[in-house]
Amino acid sequence: MLKGFFNVPAPINEPVYSYAPGTNERALLKAAIAEARAQEIDVPMCIGGEEVRTENKAKLTPPHDHQHVLGYYSQGTKQHVKDAINAALAAKNDWENLPWEQRAAIFLKAAELISTKYRYKLNAATMLGQSKNPYQAEIDSACEIIDFLRFNVKYMSEIYQQQPPANSKGIWNRLEQRPLEGFVFALTPFNFTAIAGNLPTCVAMMGNVVVWKPSNTQIYSANVLMQIFKEAGLPDGVINLVYVSGPDAGDVIFKHPDFAGIHFTGSTGVFQDIWKTIGENIH
Numbered sequence: 001m002l003k004g005f006f007n008v009p010a011p012i013n014e015p016v017y018s019y020a021p022g023t024n025e026r027a028l029l030k031a032a033i034a035e036a037r038a039q040e041i042d043v044p045m046c047i048g049g050e051e052v053r054t055e056n057k058a059k060l061t062p063p064h065d066h067q068h069v070l071g072y073y074s075q076g077t078k079q080h081v082k083d084a085i086n087a088a089l090a091a092k093n094d095w096e097n098l099p100w101e102q103r104a105a106i107f108l109k110a111a112e113l114i115s116t117k118y119r120y121k122l123n124a125a126t127m128l129g130q131s132k133n134p135y136q137a138e139i140d141s142a143c144e145i146i147d148f149l150r151f152n153v154k155y156m157s158e159i160y161q162q163q164p165p166a167n168s169k170g171i172w173n174r175l176e177q178r179p180l181e182g183f184v185f186a187l188t189p190f191n192f193t194a195i196a197g198n199l200p201t202c203v204a205m206m207g208n209v210v211v212w213k214p215s216n217t218q219i220y221s222a223n224v225l226m227q228i229f230k231e232a233g234l235p236d237g238v239i240n241l242v243y244v245s246g247p248d249a250g251d252v253i254f255k256h257p258d259f260a261g262i263h264f265t266g267s268t269g270v271f272q273d274i275w276k277t278i279g280e281n282i283h
Helices: 024-037 078-096 100-115 119-130 134-161 193-205 216-231 246-253 268-280
Strands: 041-043 045-047 050-052 057-060 071-074 183-187 209-213 239-241 259-264
Touching: 024 119, 041 216, 045 078, 057 216, 071 216, 078 183, 078 209, 078 239, 078 246, 100 119, 100 134, 100 193, 100 216, 119 134, 119 193, 119 216, 134 193, 183 193, 183 246, 193 209, 193 216, 193 239, 193 259, 209 246, 216 239, 246 268, 259 268
Parallel strands: 041 071, 183 209, 183 259, 209 239
Antiparallel strands: 045 050, 045 239, 057 071
């Protein structure tokens, strides 16, 4: 294997587009919204890189327009959670042993795809699925998620560069970072597409494998994010996206011997319930 000391691109905050009248971005965003509203999509889960659908469908509607149907998503079961865990663990060895700069390149590619090819599709999905206006979507599902991905690559390289000093002559102290044992559960909120994308990707960037459960009211844009990650080159099984109830997910995950960590943004009450369950199962 070829070796080298690699310097990652210096991250710069993604420019915020204005969407002012007459601008090109305004026209492209309006076209993306019109295209999304003109169709009803069938949103699958993604387990081990495979699209997984069930007969149990739930509607996706804009919070500001309940009569309009954007599509339907497949509701999963405890078995789908188990399948997602198995897929994550199957992908773990190859992923954690992939050179860190190759993991970094995947997420830098995802940032570039959001900045260019998918900017308006992802913003439109956030506007329709989470009732944001153009400016709110732009700073969330474009600029913030792009910044998360680019800055996290920089932070990852800084973590790997941290090394202990030699304590005495002839001694070389070295520190190697490794991912957690097992899988990480990413439980993401309804209100920010950027947070929903960041919680699974930042841990995956460090070599972890992930089971990702988004809020039901963020599934529409989560589906676009997963498309982007796959197009960027994310290997199958590294991030597994499931649409299940919180109790079903928790009942399987928090009892699993390979559960290694949770990355969560949500209410204090839900966090306290999760923490209590983890504590009861710590043995």
